[in-house]
Amino acid sequence: MVNEFAKNAISIGSELITWSGSVQGDDKTTLGIDSIKISDDWVDEKNPPVKVGYDEVNQRLKFEVDRTVLGSGTESNFNSFSAYGSSTQSGTNNLGLTNADNAPQVQIRGGEVLYGEAFVATGAEIQPNDKRYGIDVKYNSDLQNFTISSGTTGEAIAADGANNVTTDQKRSNIQIGRHTISTITGARIDATYDVDATILGGGDNSLFGLGATKDDFLFTAGTGLSAQPARAVGASANEPLDTVFKLSTQNGDNVFNVSVNGISGIIEVPATSYVGTTLAEALQTRINQIVDPTTGDTIGGVTVSYSTASNSFTFATGTTGSDSTIKVKGAARLGLDDVPLGVGSVPEIYNLVQATDADGVALYVDANGEVVTNPPENMVDGYYPLYIDEGELTFDKTGKLVSPKNLVHYEKQEEGLSISLDIDFSTSTQLAQPFSVLTVDQDGFTSGRLDGIEIDSSGTIRANYTNGQNNPLGKIVVANFNNQNGLKQIGNATYTETAVSGAPQVGEAGAEGFGTVLSGSLERSNVDITEELVNLITAQRNFQASAKAIETTTGLTQTIINIRM
Numbered sequence: 001m002v003n004e005f006a007k008n009a010i011s012i013g014s015e016l017i018t019w020s021g022s023v024q025g026d027d028k029t030t031l032g033i034d035s036i037k038i039s040d041d042w043v044d045e046k047n048p049p050v051k052v053g054y055d056e057v058n059q060r061l062k063f064e065v066d067r068t069v070l071g072s073g074t075e076s077n078f079n080s081f082s083a084y085g086s087s088t089q090s091g092t093n094n095l096g097l098t099n100a101d102n103a104p105q106v107q108i109r110g111g112e113v114l115y116g117e118a119f120v121a122t123g124a125e126i127q128p129n130d131k132r133y134g135i136d137v138k139y140n141s142d143l144q145n146f147t148i149s150s151g152t153t154g155e156a157i158a159a160d161g162a163n164n165v166t167t168d169q170k171r172s173n174i175q176i177g178r179h180t181i182s183t184i185t186g187a188r189i190d191a192t193y194d195v196d197a198t199i200l201g202g203g204d205n206s207l208f209g210l211g212a213t214k215d216d217f218l219f220t221a222g223t224g225l226s227a228q229p230a231r232a233v234g235a236s237a238n239e240p241l242d243t244v245f246k247l248s249t250q251n252g253d254n255v256f257n258v259s260v261n262g263i264s265g266i267i268e269v270p271a272t273s274y275v276g277t278t279l280a281e282a283l284q285t286r287i288n289q290i291v292d293p294t295t296g297d298t299i300g301g302v303t304v305s306y307s308t309a310s311n312s313f314t315f316a317t318g319t320t321g322s323d324s325t326i327k328v329k330g331a332a333r334l335g336l337d338d339v340p341l342g343v344g345s346v347p348e349i350y351n352l353v354q355a356t357d358a359d360g361v362a363l364y365v366d367a368n369g370e371v372v373t374n375p376p377e378n379m380v381d382g383y384y385p386l387y388i389d390e391g392e393l394t395f396d397k398t399g400k401l402v403s404p405k406n407l408v409h410y411e412k413q414e415e416g417l418s419i420s421l422d423i424d425f426s427t428s429t430q431l432a433q434p435f436s437v438l439t440v441d442q443d444g445f446t447s448g449r450l451d452g453i454e455i456d457s458s459g460t461i462r463a464n465y466t467n468g469q470n471n472p473l474g475k476i477v478v479a480n481f482n483n484q485n486g487l488k489q490i491g492n493a494t495y496t497e498t499a500v501s502g503a504p505q506v507g508e509a510g511a512e513g514f515g516t517v518l519s520g521s522l523e524r525s526n527v528d529i530t531e532e533l534v535n536l537i538t539a540q541r542n543f544q545a546s547a548k549a550i551e552t553t554t555g556l557t558q559t560i561i562n563i564r565m
Contacts, residue, residue, distance in 0.1 A: 050081070056291040058266050060096050061116040067108050080105040083114055092117050118268040120285050133301040134319035146208050150174040152320055153346060154226030164225065171196065172222035176210040178203035225347040227320035232328050232342035234313045235335035241276035242308045250510055252456050253331035258287050259468030260299045260317055260326050265290035266464070276306035280313060321346050327445070327468040340443060401425050445469060455519040459509035478514050479504035491528065
């Protein structure tokens with residue numbers, strides 16, 4: 001049973017092959033079928049000749065034909081297949097397929113794969129828009145319980161309520177539970193719930209041991225400042241991106257290599273006109289479609305923004321913390337050829353401890369700035385505890401000051417006394433003088449292995465690595481002849497020049513007068529079929545003669561043995 005679809009179909013030779021099934025009534029309108037053709041088919045539906053898959057790395061459809069199932073066919077043109085969309089469409093449809101006139105064809109010989117163009121999945125979202133990423137679930141086999149950690153950190157802090165908190169910080173929370181189920185109908189009872197509560201819904205989730213009636217679980221709220229996502233900031237582009245510019249497939253500047261949290265993919269945006277904001281939107285949509293082909297893990301939550309002030313792009317992960325990483329590799333004209341690796345961070349919390357002297361007595365600072373050991377009977381203005389050792393400064397691994405905070409301000413206004421003091425530690429480092437390393441930036445990449453080689457239309461050979469790198473290795477040189485029909489076939493898909501063809505003219509693929517390189521395609525064989533057939537017959541006659549000689553020798557040997565016996 002074959003259904004002829006007007007929107008998407010697969011052409012094999014002169015036949016139109018689509019997935020099998022029957023359509024009745026108004027179902028064809030729902031499926032987008034304009035007409036139905038019913039005919040007998042010798043193809044086994046359980047073992048179809050055409051298999052459609054999805055290329056996770058390049059985000060495109062792939063079509064494979066099994067010639068052992070399909071057979072060689074009876075028509076002369078039944079030796080290739082193509083995939084195309086509606087005949088009335090222009091360009092590519094939402095599955096990355098062109099119309100029949102522009103659809104590429106692939107020979108049916110065994111192992112060939114036809115790829116469509118990269119496309120964006122525009123279907124309706126199944127999950128709600130308010131998504132969370134990076135949630136960690138662990139199971140303790142000894143205690144037989146689950147531990148679920150949120151993908152974010154931090155407590156609720158009002159704007160300017162703490163250092164580096166410029167806007168209201170939402171509390172990190174995680175809710176596990178279950179909707180209440182009706183005892184009569186067994187259906188879910190929809191009810192509003194508090195997003196800041198610990199338990200979700202009014203029912204019990206017995207698998208996780210959490211719910212409305214569970215009282216033996218432990219809940220730990222997030223504290224401190226929120227963790228930060230990984231950010232990869234590109235350099236300033238070589239041209240202003242706030243005006244219209246165009247990306248080209250010939251130069252490969254519409255292809256981007258992205259690695260987020262160890263999941264890598266190749267992003268290809270349509271070769272068309274953009275401004276910085278529209279290109280950022282196209283990149284963000286396609287990055288969030290990247291899927292790990294091995295584990296099936298998706299990325300999601302990545303945001304891409306363009307800044308007109310710096311004329312650059314910024315990529316941020318949807319997850320936070322030190323395990324979040326992002327790496328982007330793109331065209332130099334866009335400032336993405338050498339983007340530093342972005343790594344997330346988690347703020348460290350320091351518990352201040354009051355300093356003591358050699359005898360362990362707590363130290364205080366009085367109104368005169370003197371360190372004393374005798375605290376006042378009642379803590380009053382003018383006396384302050386000394387929380388860190390005198391002269392102690394804390395630095396991070398890069399030599400930057402951590403505590404005390406920079407620009408510490410002291411102010412006291414009263415009759416006869418006015419103090420306004422700012423102590424700036426910003427120039428203090430843990431590094432010695434006169435030579436010191438003031439900043440330490442990572443400009444390298446994680447170790448990676450070769451993940452594949454691709455050849456673009458201009459003949460450039462690029463190597464893809466698992467760490468997100470995409471490096472050009474070389475370029476294929478092509479040759480042109482004044483009379484290509486004058487070339488001499490010498491077998492093994494090889495030609496040689498003759499006086500009729502003229503001398504070769506060497507150049508680059510895609511240049512004027514030269515064609516382009518089509519990667520993954522096979523040339524037709526140019527061997528002399530007659531000569532190969534003669535060689536086959538000769539080899540067969542030699543084999544038969546040798547077999548006859550061995551048979552005669554065996555018979556003589558057997559006769560001699562019988563005589564001796």
